Amino acid sequence: MSHDHDHPHHHADHHHDNELDPMAARVRALETILTEKGLIEPAALDAIIDTYETKVGPRNGAHVVARAWTDPQFAEWLGQDATAAIASLGYSGRQGEHMQAVFNTADTHNLVVCTLCSCYPWSVLGLPPVWYKSPPYRSRAVIDPRGVLAEFGLVLPGTTTVRVWDSTAELRYLVVPMRPDGTKGWSEQKLSALVSRDSMIGTGVVDVPEALT
């Protein structure tokens, strides 16, 4: 099948054309073929989708971060053996088999990317957002991270070291953002609600919303 087009192709149209969307048809055909051949079980596909809709997502990572903020021993363990420390909270497996936690400090801000594909710590953050997998982020995070961060509304002091982790092997990185001021005595649960997905990739930081101060 040729995908070359001699005329302009309007990708935007796809979003309004569910029935005729060529990718929807293509995926449906593939699933049909594999099901008819007994190579996949559609109920297994449903279970995979349900896992990443309801069980595995950035709340897992937020739990890890909030625990690290409130339990110095856990934070130390997380720094030394993130895979085991994270597994102790029940998060493990696919695209989180080998974990490394990297801690933001007053001097160093960490940012995670996969320039070669879309490696991402699924076990703690779930499925990656589209921008994480797309060429603008993957191309620029390693050469112009401050420019990228500005597009997320994050401007770091000029003296801060920007440390970019390109996930080129099977090690998956979780950024532990700095605990915001004004949260002394907060419970792990209350803190966990503050921790955004982006803060655990490094494209954000954690602030206390005005409503909570």
Added chain:
Amino acid sequence: MNGPHDLGGQMGFGPVAPETDEPLYHAAWEARAMAVTIAAGAMGAWTIDESRHARESLRPADYYSSSYYEIWIKALERLLVRHGFVSAEDLASGHAETPAAKPKRILQADTVAAVLARGAPCDRQVAAEPRFGPGDAVRTKNFHPEGHTRLPRYARGKAGTVEAVREAYVFPDSNAHGGGEAPQWVYTVVFSGGELWGDGADPTLRVSIDAWESYLEPA
């Protein structure tokens, strides 16, 4: 390979487009694409390294005009054909027209939770001691293999410092092509912005990669 996937430092793709309250999927087919890719991978016919290589082997114009789940599906079709599970006749009709190879296993719904929670660890025991240690000065090799590699172009031939010795992992450059797991030690190697990008680089920038031992030589 010097493929379209090797994006570090490329220019011209425009700004990042973060979405507020981004949905998990942007079309219903994306969820099925994600799940069918995982379920087909669970048949055990190919490795994650072979599947990555299938994705990066798309023609550049196709790769850059495809969303990430489109890339997955296009690569999955190739893998299924290559391993005898799906034929061109099947894809043309959208139904099973030809017999399929026998898979090692078929993912059942009641084992999905356990399979996902186990994942596929790539650490292996190796007899050799790590050649490098933390603080060692190293230089990445300058090579341009036609096959799969995980040493990005922007980090080839560059001087860096070993920051951490990780574990011995399956070697993708071999494993993607049926050459066996051939595990090697993996190191986190950090480079200055100036080493990677030259004059005008952000002086506060430090970039690390995770490099298999054979990507490195002493500096």
